[in-house]
Structure formats: structure tokens, C-alpha cells
Amino acid sequence: xxxxxxxxxxxxxxxxxxxxxxxxxxxxxxxxxxxxxxxxxxxxxxxxxxxxxxxxxxxxxxxxxxxxxxxxxxxxxxxxxxxxxxxxxxxxxxxxxxxxxxxxxxxxxxxxxxxxxxxxxxxxxxxxxxxxxxxxxxxxxxxxxxxxxxxxxxxxxxxxxxxxxxxxxxxxxxxxxxxxxxxxxxxxxxxxxxxxxxxxxxxxxxxxxxxxxxxxxxxxxxxxxxxxxxxxxxxxxxxxxxxxxxxxxxxxxxxxxxxxxxxxxxxxxxxxxxxxxxxxxxxxxxxxxxxxxxxxxxxxxxxxxxxxxxxxxxxxxxxxxxxxxxxxx
Amino acid sequence: xxxxxxxxxxxxxxxxxxxxxxxxxxxxxxxxxxxxxxxxxxxxxxxxxxxxxxxxxxxxxxxxxxxxxxxxxxxxxxxxxxxxxxxxxxxxxxxxxxxxxxxxxxxxxxxxxxxxxxxxxxxxxxxxxxxxxxxxxxxxxxxxxxxxxxxxxxxxxxxxxxxxxxxxxxxxxxxxxxxxxxxxxxxxxxxxxxxxxxxxxxxxxxxxxxxxxxxxxxxxxxxxxxxxxxxxxxxxxxxxxxxxxxxxxxxxxxxxxxxxxxxxxxxxxxxxxxxxxxxxxxxxxxxxxxxxxxxxxxxxxxxxxxxxxxxxxxxxxxxxxxxxxxxxxxxxxxxxxxxxxxxxxxxxxxxxxxxxxxxxxxxxxxxxxxxxxxxxxxxxxxxxxxxxxxxxxxxxxxxxxxxxxxxxxxxxxxxxxxxxxxxxxx
Numbered sequence: 001x002x003x004x005x006x007x008x009x010x011x012x013x014x015x016x017x018x019x020x021x022x023x024x025x026x027x028x029x030x031x032x033x034x035x036x037x038x039x040x041x042x043x044x045x046x047x048x049x050x051x052x053x054x055x056x057x058x059x060x061x062x063x064x065x066x067x068x069x070x071x072x073x074x075x076x077x078x079x080x081x082x083x084x085x086x087x088x089x090x091x092x093x094x095x096x097x098x099x100x101x102x103x104x105x106x107x108x109x110x111x112x113x114x115x116x117x118x119x120x121x122x123x124x125x126x127x128x129x130x131x132x133x134x135x136x137x138x139x140x141x142x143x144x145x146x147x148x149x150x151x152x153x154x155x156x157x158x159x160x161x162x163x164x165x166x167x168x169x170x171x172x173x174x175x176x177x178x179x180x181x182x183x184x185x186x187x188x189x190x191x192x193x194x195x196x197x198x199x200x201x202x203x204x205x206x207x208x209x210x211x212x213x214x215x216x217x218x219x220x221x222x223x224x225x226x227x228x229x230x231x232x233x234x235x236x237x238x239x240x241x242x243x244x245x246x247x248x249x250x251x252x253x254x255x256x257x258x259x260x261x262x263x264x265x266x267x268x269x270x271x272x273x274x275x276x277x278x279x280x281x282x283x284x285x286x287x288x289x290x291x292x293x294x295x296x297x298x299x300x301x302x303x304x305x306x307x308x309x310x311x312x313x314x315x316x317x318x319x320x321x322x323x324x325x326x327x328x329x
Numbered sequence: 330x331x332x333x334x335x336x337x338x339x340x341x342x343x344x345x346x347x348x349x350x351x352x353x354x355x356x357x358x359x360x361x362x363x364x365x366x367x368x369x370x371x372x373x374x375x376x377x378x379x380x381x382x383x384x385x386x387x388x389x390x391x392x393x394x395x396x397x398x399x400x401x402x403x404x405x406x407x408x409x410x411x412x413x414x415x416x417x418x419x420x421x422x423x424x425x426x427x428x429x430x431x432x433x434x435x436x437x438x439x440x441x442x443x444x445x446x447x448x449x450x451x452x453x454x455x456x457x458x459x460x461x462x463x464x465x466x467x468x469x470x471x472x473x474x475x476x477x478x479x480x481x482x483x484x485x486x487x488x489x490x491x492x493x494x495x496x497x498x499x500x501x502x503x504x505x506x507x508x509x510x511x512x513x514x515x516x517x518x519x520x521x522x523x524x525x526x527x528x529x530x531x532x533x534x535x536x537x538x539x540x541x542x543x544x545x546x547x548x549x550x551x552x553x554x555x556x557x558x559x560x561x562x563x564x565x566x567x568x569x570x571x572x573x574x575x576x577x578x579x580x581x582x583x584x585x586x587x588x589x590x591x592x593x594x595x596x597x598x599x600x601x602x603x604x605x606x607x608x609x610x611x612x613x614x615x616x617x618x619x620x621x622x623x624x625x626x627x628x629x630x631x632x633x634x635x636x637x638x639x640x641x642x643x644x645x646x647x648x649x650x651x652x653x654x655x656x657x658x659x660x661x662x663x664x665x666x667x668x669x670x671x672x673x674x675x676x677x678x679x680x681x682x683x684x685x686x687x688x689x690x691x692x693x694x695x696x697x698x699x700x701x702x703x704x705x706x707x708x709x710x711x712x713x714x715x716x717x718x719x720x721x722x723x724x725x726x727x728x729x730x731x732x733x734x735x736x737x738x739x740x741x742x743x744x745x746x747x748x749x750x751x752x753x754x755x
Contacts, residue, residue, distance in 0.1 A: 059595065100588055101724065103727075104725075107585055108586070111585065111586055121580075
């Protein structure tokens, strides 16, 4: 593909599809990511978000369509080549090198930007020594960036959970990526940890100018950070837009709450209200009504008290789906 | 590992003021709690221990010869050769995390390559210089074995775990059986090399040493450099070089890529490690030391035949690495001494001090040595799965702040300061 076709996008997915047997885990996804933005990919469990990341980073090869990074197709390229091009990632279930120290973990990330081989190592050539020193210094800087320099010589597996997530980010940053893909960075984090993470992600974009592409279930993180959101469901892209658009998108609400989920929610509220007022509950005739109305109805409800466990209201009165603790996809 | 680390941290922070900077001799001696050691540097205590060990190793042949236990030296040579083999295997298993059951293949290739290379090379170098053929043969055999390692790495690149073990196991047997069958009349089948009429060149300085170096103390103690003594020192020298080289390769960019691959292959490639390249280098460098050991073995014996290159011996090398501690050079050294030395020692003791012979107690204990070794291995694997001396994480002295993160209490302070470390799950 020629560079002119990228239209200034850093990453483009063109009908990207991967088929596992009869299952189209990612189905004709089109996506454009502009350099310097923070973009989120959301969707219910099993929607194909991580699979899309795996396509992007060369773990899988698209069966149809293409993913372009700076105009070059990543299809069929090995992961380390793609890392060299400038796509780095973290993993949903933390994949640190557990028996290595934090510093060594980050030093592995420098691999792709350095070159010394076994002979230089055997004879400890001056250029080898210089490069080793440079690798360590750079890695220390990345540890400092994520606030883990004090843990440099601790085993990765001995770090607290939140620190492990940040270490994974430091390791990814050490490859000097242009695009960093974060797979559920806030999963399992408490309030203050995820607030720190928000700040870190903003710093990655603002201070380093690295484009951030994240999968996240924590809607607070997504709505705080993302400038543009893509929503996947059953492998298909069902919506895209700025956060405000996504929040009110009926298809997204349906995907998260299930078909008719919004109706059920409204029904529940009406029942409760009716009970409070002592009136007889009259079912609302929802059939045939446009889904948009339902979503609006949800938004205009006054209290979250009656919301089912899967949905919560935030202060803006937007229906949110609670962060899913279930990590398996 | 994790538990150990945490406890060190807590103790360190409790005794922070008392310990920092000073560190009494006792503390340095017992695990160096006060001053953690960085990888690549030896603490004074360790340095002294290594020095002491070297002196003992250097004087051992003189003592043994004085005691008349010359044959035991041959066992030490064998131990050294197996340690060399295990060092090579340690690159593949310990560093790169790939199972290899075919160590003897490279040993055999090295031994045969040495036999094939030595005679023409010695002829080429002439009578006076032929003794210096051995170093070239040693390196040449290593390179030949490394090339075979490269060839083996091509088909097995996509295999891991059990499947890799099966293929390497098969490869080891294929090499042995091929050698037995004398392809193209190269290996001389079961008769082995060198062929009758050919003579291996002497190793360097052997003739001179044998005739000239005689240590005399009084009248009853004298020291001659016999074949066993010579090879004892030669293997010791090769081992020291091998340890230095392997250590350097481990503490490098390549070593890190091996470790990353061993820990998590998917994450390693995603971080830009070319796994194919790292695996190939592991096979090539691991095979090199196998080949070098083979060359030493061939020269030490003066001839090679297919018998010693059996699957059982491959497993013994594997056991040295696993029981000693995968990825740990001290572990491999100790493992080699125990696994190889134990049966030899039992045999030597039984034969010399329990009365030798097939029928009596000595012979029976000697025959039970492999059984005892098996029992020892079972106990080891039940009690201490990570090996006798497990691999240590590589610690670096930080450039940025001149600080040592993690083990001197700084980590605890950091944990208090950084809110994000609080209340982390796990």
C-alpha cells in the first residue's frame, strides 16, 4: 500500500477480519487512528477487542482485509518487526517476565532499538559496553517515568498489582513506540490506582507524543481519557464517535444491556415509581418505539436507585455499565 | 523468591539506620544483607572463596598423585567434561528455556570432528608445531558442532516443551546410529577413529611437561605430569574460559532476550525480541560447548567410538543442569560434581576401601551407585525443585541516582510515598 493512501492516519484498519473456524472474531472492522490522539476500543466481553489487538500486533494475521500502520500492512509480519515499526502493547492478563527484575524487564524493551550480538558480548567490546550502559540508563529513565525506579532491582512478580501494570507500560514505552496499545490497563485497580493511571496515560500522550489506543472496561477511565471511541460487539464495529455520542448511542446500550435491556430498565423504574405513588402499574407499550426513545428515557430518569446491578448512573445521568471484573474473554 | 525478597526488605528497613553503610563482617558473610551484590561483580567473600577453590583445584592432582590415587584423576577429567557439556546445555535449557535431550549428539559431533580435523592439521603444521594443533581443533570442533546445532535449530524452531524434547532426543539417537553405520566411510563405524596407523598429535606442551616438570619434596614425593594430570589441567582451563564466555553472553542483550523468551515468548516478541534469532543463537552457542567438550574427550581418550554417546548420558547432562539449578552457573558446577562425582566416588571408595571385586561388598556397593544417585535425584526434585543453587535475578547498580532500588529499604519508603502502590491486589 502506498503511503499516500493513509490520509494522515497513523493506523488504519480496512475491513480487518479474522475467522476461527466458523467464528468471525473480528468482522470487517474499519478504523482510523490519528497520530497524537487517545482512542478507546470498548465492547462487552468476547466482543473481539483483544483479538483486534492481536491482529494489530502480529500475533494473528487477518484472514481478510488489512491493517495499515503508517501505510505499511502489518499482515503476515512478525510481532518483533511490528514492534520495530513502532507498535507496542501491554496485555490484559499481565505478561511480565516474572523472574526478572523490574529494570531487566524494561531493558528487554530496549532490545528493538539496540543491536549488539553475542560476539560483542563475548569480547566485551567498547561499543558493547557503551550500548549496555545506554540501555540501562534509558531503562532507568522509563522506570522513573512510571514511578518505579525505587523498585528497579525487585523481581517483577514481587511488585504490587498496580505497579506491575505500570511496569508493563514502562516496558512497552522502552521500545519507543509511536502507537501504544493498552489492553485493560485499569482492570483490577482501585480508585486511586486508576486515577494515577489516567494521569500516566495522559502524560504518555502529552509529554511523549505517543498515540494511545486502549481497551478498557472501566467507563470512567474511558470517558475521562478517550477522544474517540470505537465499540465492538460480536466482532463487528457497532458504533464509533466522541464519548458523548457513544454514551447516548442506542446500539451501544443494547450491546451492553442486551436486546431490550434499556426497555427492561425503564420498566423497572416505572414499576417502582408506580408503587411509590400507590398507583396501578401500567406497562408501557414499547413495541415499535424507536430505540432512541428508550435510551432517552433511561437518561432522563431521575435516580439510579432502581437500576439493575449491571447498570449504574454516573453524575451526568448517563447509563454506564459497571466495570467487568471477569478477565477471561 | 518473592517471600525471601519481602522479608529482606522488612528486616532491612527495621535495621535501616544500624545497617546502612557499615555492614559488619558477619552480615557480609551470611548472605550480604547489608550490601546487596550486583550481577557481574563478586563480593570480597565470594572472591576469596573462588580463590580458595582455585588453589584447591590446582593442588588436587599433586596431592592425589602423592597419595597414589592417580586413577581418580581420570574421573575428575570426566566430571569436567560433563560440566562443560552441562554449561552448553544450560544455555539452551536454563537461559532460553528449551528442553534438549540430545546433548550427546553435539558431544559426538565434536569428538569425531576433532579426530577428523586433527590428523591432517598436524601433518600440515609439521613435526615441531603439530602439538599446537589441539587449540585449533578444539575451536574447529566447536564450530562444526555449532553448525550442526544451527541445522537442528531450523526444523525445531516452532516446537517447544515435550515436542522439542522428543525431536532432540531423536536427533541424538540419529547421530549415534549414523556414526555407527559409517556413512561414506567417514566415521569408521564401531571401530571408531583414528584408524589404525593414524596417530593423534600430542596436545600442546605435553611432551615437554612430562619430561621436564618434576616436583621433588624430600625423597619420597615427586610429581610427574601424566596424561590424566595434563588433561585435568587442560579441562580446568577450558572450563574457566567457558564459564567466563557463557557468563558474558548471559549478561548481555542476547542473554536478556533468552530470559525474556524463557519467561514469556509472546510478550518477548511483542517487545521486539526476535525469538527465531534468539533460539538459533541458543542452539548454536550451546552446541559449540558440546563440540568443544567432545574434542577434549576425544583427545583425552586418544580415540573415539560410538559407545559413549548414548541417550542415558544425554539424560545425565540434563540431570546436572536441572538438579544443579537451571540458569545458574554455580549450580551447574555443583550439579556436575555431585551427579558425576557421586557414582565415581562411590565406586572408588567401594573398590579401594571395601575390598573391590565383583562378589564382595565393595563391588555390590559400586554396582548400586546409580540406584543411590536415582534416590538422591528423587529426593532433590521433591524437596528442592529449583535446583541446589537456583538462578538469581540480575541486579544492576543504578546509574541515575547511584541508588540501589529494592533491597536496602528504599523500596519500602517508595511504597509509602507512592499512593499507587497501596492496596494493590495480589
